[in-house]
Amino acid sequence: MARVAALADRWAEAMRVAPAERARWLRAVWLHDALRDAPAADELAHGPASATRAAAEGESDRGVLDAVRYHSVGYAGWDDVGRMLYLADYLEPGRTFDAGVRAELAARVPAERDAVLREVARRRIQHLISEGWRLPPETAEFWNAIVSR
Ligand SMILES: [Fe+2]
DSSP, X not given: OHHHHHHHHHHHHHTXXXXXXXXXXXXXXXXXXXXXXXXXOOTTTHHHHHHHHHHHTTOOOHHHHHHHHXXXXXXXXXXXXXXXXXXXXHHOTTOOTTHHHHHHHHHHTTTOHHHHXXXXXXXXXXXXXXXXXXXXXXXXXXXXXXXXX
């Protein structure tokens, strides 16, 4: 989680994001996997469970809660918080697969955020399809919201 936070913070710095917005990004990072290791938390369920807990503990920012709730699947209604968490969660350097490609994508985020977002979503969705898994409706709607044609 510290690596995800460090990456989001580095992007916020490079993108000259206002302090309050930067704080929203970091709150989402720290809240997003709060229940990752809890019993019965699976890949699709832990986001909603973490969001529910964050709300119960007083988080009231809709963008932060939506970022946490949908971070595993994507969400068409995201503001920048959800988009940055989705990017940071996938591009953080602790994941070992495709390390070189992901590092290049991470470096491009400050200048080309939306293009990198489409590339990350494309890679994640291709992986789901290649594994033969179903696409959650939120994922299909997210993809349709970010592609340009
Ligand atoms: Fe997660």
